[in-house]
Amino acid sequence: MLGDRSVATVSTTEQKHLRPRTASILSAAALAITVIAGTAAAPADLVRGTPGPAYxxxxxxxxxxxxxxxxxxxxGADVYPEESMEGFTASxxxxxxxxxxxxxxxxxxxVLIHDDTxxxxxNGVSGPIRNLSLExxxxxxxxxPQGGPEAETVTLDEVLDELGGEVVMVPEIKPGATSAEVDQVLDVFDERGxxxxxxxxxxxxxxxxxIAERGYTSLYLTGATxxxxxxxxxxxxxxxxxGPSKNLPTRDLRRLDKAGFHVAPYTLGTAKDGHRLPGWIDGFFTDDAWTK
Structure with a gap:
């Protein structure tokens, strides 16, 4: 199913929104974390908002x-501030x-946030995301998640500026998006190749x-049935x-696999839990990918 694709040329787009980004050393944030046993430390050389080495x-x-x-x-929502640049780059x-x-x-x-509120x-704002201004x-x-330093919020453009084309990412267009908004997001991806x-x-x-019709690898999220x-x-x-729930019975996970789909259950507590899955599982979502 993961067939060969032609290599796209990444286009440079004009950044639509500029704001000062405070450079913060991830290792400093990591010092504030009570490290879980078996959890790898965050890389010491990642600097927020500045060009870094390849991934x-x-x-x-x-x-x-x-x-x-x-x-x-x-x-890595159990290790870093949820949907932060620190978590994305460390991952x-x-x-x-x-x-x-x-x-x-x-x-x-x-913008990048799980909840619709x-x-x-x-901190600093409340209520529906759709009611918030960019300011x-x-x-x-x-x-x-563990009381350490807070992080700056992230827009889609900002994470694509940092990681777009550098690593494979797995963005979700949340329920409630209109068909026009789905196309809007895919247009942004198209512009960047x-x-x-x-x-x-x-x-x-x-x-x-x-998503599939527009030429992207599409992952259909489902539930516990x-x-x-x-x-x-x-x-x-x-x-x-x-992507079914981790609570989908194993026999049904296997049915999806035998039908030819890549199966990636969500959401495991740690990577250790994910590594206990059957060998025919092609991936898994976890809030702590570092604990193995």
Whole structure:
């Protein structure tokens, strides 16, 4: 299913939004973390907001992935501030696929946050993400899961400026996005020549179908039961990956695998849990990719 793709030329796009980014050494943030036993320390040479070395451990094309893959859910939400640049870059550096969620501000700017409200993960703002201005978003900070330093919020453009084309990423277009917003996000990816470098997810079958039609590797997220669509319908839509809940019975996971899909359950507590999965599983999502 992971067929060879032609290498796309990454185009340079004019940055639509500039804001000062405070350079912060990830190792300093890591010192504030009570490191879980068996957890790898964050790399000491990653500097926020400045060009860094390449990410040799994480391929930059989907066709180059070695299965099974470890998807760092929300950038490692149990280790780093959820959906922060610190988490995304540390995940990429250590060989994991950074995963992020796309929501939209009041002016339509795509930003990275899981919930459709700010309250659980952000300080400085509250309420629906779609009600926030870009200025309010920029002023907010992301809470640290273990009480460490907070992080700056991240827009889609900012993470693509940092990692786009450098590593394979796994963005999710969140439920509630209109068909126009799905196309808007895919247009951004097109402008940057990222069709070979992304696995794009959605819980919405029509969105997952559109993602595949637009030439991207599509991951259809499902729940703790098999999808309502038939396996043939999913395959005919061009969808290659299925992401069921970890609570889907093993027999049904195996049925998806035998139907020819790449199966990547969500969300495991740690990579150690993921490594206990059957050998035919092609990937898994985890909030802590470092604990093995």
């Amino acid at each position: 040799p451990k994480t391929p930059n094309q989907v066709s180059e992935l070695e299965l099974p893959v470890t998807v760092s859910h929300r950038g 990429a550096r250590d060989g994991f696929l950074p995963e992020m969620d796309i929501q939209f501000l009041a002016d339509g700017t795509p 700010a309250d659980r993960t952000l 309010e978003w920029d002023s907010a900070t992301i809470k640290h 990222l069709s070979d470098s992304l696995i794009v997810q959605s819980f919405d079958f029509e969105a997952a179908k559109t 098999l999808p309502t669509e038939s396996f043939d319908e999913i395959a005919d839509a061009g969808i290659e990956w299925v």
